[in-house]
Amino acid sequence: MTEQAFGIDKIQLVKLLRRVAEGEAQLPEFQRGWVWPDHNIISLLASISRGYPVGTLMLLQTGGDVRFKWRPVEGATPPLGIEPDTLILDGQQRMTSLFQSLMLGKPVETQNQRKQRISGWFYVDMVKALDPQLDREDAIRLLPADRVARSFRGEPIEDCSTPEKEYAARLFPLSQLFTNRDWSYGYEDYWKAQGEDGRKWWRDFEEAFVRPFELYQVPVIELGKQTERQAVCQVFEKVNTGGVTLTVFELLTATYAAEEFDLRNHWDKVVRTAWKAPEYRVLKEVSNTDFLQAVTLMATAARRAEAATGGIDEERRPRIGCKRKDMLELGLEEYRRFAPMVVQGFKDAAKFLRQQYLFDTKFLPYGTQLIPLAAILSTLGEDAEPAGAQQKLARWYWCGVFGELYGGSTETRFSHDLPETVGWVRGTGAEPRTIRDARFSESRLLTLRTRNSAAYKGIYALLMKEGAVDWRTGEKTEVTEYFAEAVDIHHIFPQAWCERENIARGTYNSIVNKTPLTGRTNRIIGGAAPSSYLPRLAKNAEVDAGTVANHIRTHLADPVLLAQDDFAGFFEARQRALVEAIETATGKAVVTEDGYPTTDPVDEGDED
DSSP: OOGGGEEEEEEEHHHHHHHHHHTSEEEETTSOOOOOOHHHHHHHHHHHHTTOOOOOEEEEESSSSOOOOEEOOTTOOOOTTOOOSEEEEEOHHHHHHHHHHHTOOSOEEEEOTTOOEEEEEEEEEHHHHTOTTSOGGGGEEEEETTSEEEOTTSOEEEEOSSHHHHHHHTEEEGGGGGGOHHHHHHHHHHHHHTTSOHHHHHHHHIIIIIHHHHHOEEEEEEEOTTOOHHHHHHHHHHHOTTOOOOOHHHHHHHHHHTTTOOHHHHIIIIIGGGGOSGGGGGGTTOOHHHHHHHHHHHHHHHHHHHHHHTTOOGGGSOOOOOSHHHHHTOOHHHHHHHHHHHHHHHHHHHHHHHHTTOOSGGGOSOSTTHHHHHHHHHHHGGGGOSHHHHHHHHHHHHHHHHTTOSSSOOHHHHHHHHHHHHHHHTTSSOOOHHHHHOOOBGGGGGGOOSTTSHHHHHHHHHHHHTTOBOTTTOOBHHHHHHHHOOEEEEESSOHHHHHHTTOOHHHHTSGGGEEEEEHHHHHHHTTSOHHHHHHHHHHHHTSOHHHHHHHHHTTTOOHHHHHTTOHHHHHHHHHHHHHHHHHHHHSSOOBOTTSOBSSOOOOGGGOO
């Protein structure tokens, strides 16, 4: 933003509140609802009555290229059809609190400290307000909507239900603060009839409490109408006093609403509904921002392709991307064009992942990798269906998983994934850099101990792909998982046994000594040596030892070594088997710690 992009000024509070009432200042649709409790409002009113600063207001001029749907400040009823000249970016809670308590003319709907809904009128005790020894907050209170405070037995203890009762109690209704002439005349007349000088009382109160409100000026930063959408988003997040993050989805929702398109409704009723079937449960945690990123990838790729068709030099063509700025520049027509394709792309991604034996989010290595995968499948369409295309896509996918390339900031990788993988699958480009960048070290297997790691989850999926069955029932793991949801990763050589044998914790807790088993099978295994639990498994399963041995082999484990309680031999053999499975999936040789391959690199000619 340049120096000329905003101006700083001071505006009288009463003028700001009148602009709110008339609809000249409204809220952008992405602002949250009003949530301030009564004690916060009392503190705000007390500060202004003392002339203390209460923060800066930030406004955005309307009428520029960036258009948002707007709504009035809560409680305001501007004339129908009125268009605001400014939108309140920061200061909503303060402006709403002041408008409702000072100008609404109705009971304020708020909440107490226990977050219970309450409704009432704000009053100031004139006697306490004039006492310099008292905290001003102690002078302000909220009376119920009927203006009668009651004891816990329901007996009235403070009644301000008529102006005369307000005069007698010397309780001034703050709803009269900016239109106080009639109230003050009535107050003076009431106390004159009582033989007291009500005029002096009022003058002292007016000077001490009312005048500070009438003279109070609010510092205002006003962003010009030329301010870019990205800047609005960043500024809002930097200054928002509630500390609430504004998402791209919310900002685009407000932007599209100005063109009569409800983005949130489309996400809830169209996009998410398309994924409700059980076979799409792997998409359960796809967020609206993830979806927008995939749409933006396709939209920016289309812009770049159109520029190429138009003969624009490569370095001057729009770039492919899905960073925040890219998403904020996504036009409604682009969204309408590509959103249906991306919905199908995510559905195709779920089908693809099922073929890789990834069925739900519990063991999904990277949720983020779904974004480029959906965009790639959307773009490829029928070109993704042949077996050769599926093999290439699988190789790209597993390189991302075992290369652990989709943690942290990944938008730049997404922007390369889409064109490079599509070109490679179609035979018009070289291997994507995700495949070139992937590197998995054999020693990494020793550090994979929890499912926090993408590679850990990847190995779980590879074991299922190898046909892993439960050792007791012989059921395929994906069947058991689907119906019972009781499968988890468990030790092959039990932890208790390993500790008794003084095997290093880091070794026996690694993925090499773990495999997917049902909870019941794991309980049969218990803490015993394999030579002890294998016969129990066979007896419980009502099968011979050879059948159980075959079940174990589907987990890339050697049952002979298990039966001999040979942990070292088992560990070495299984580590080698897992390495081979990873190499098959990625089409790349696993490297040793010193950087040299454990085997010869996979020949491209042998890949198919």
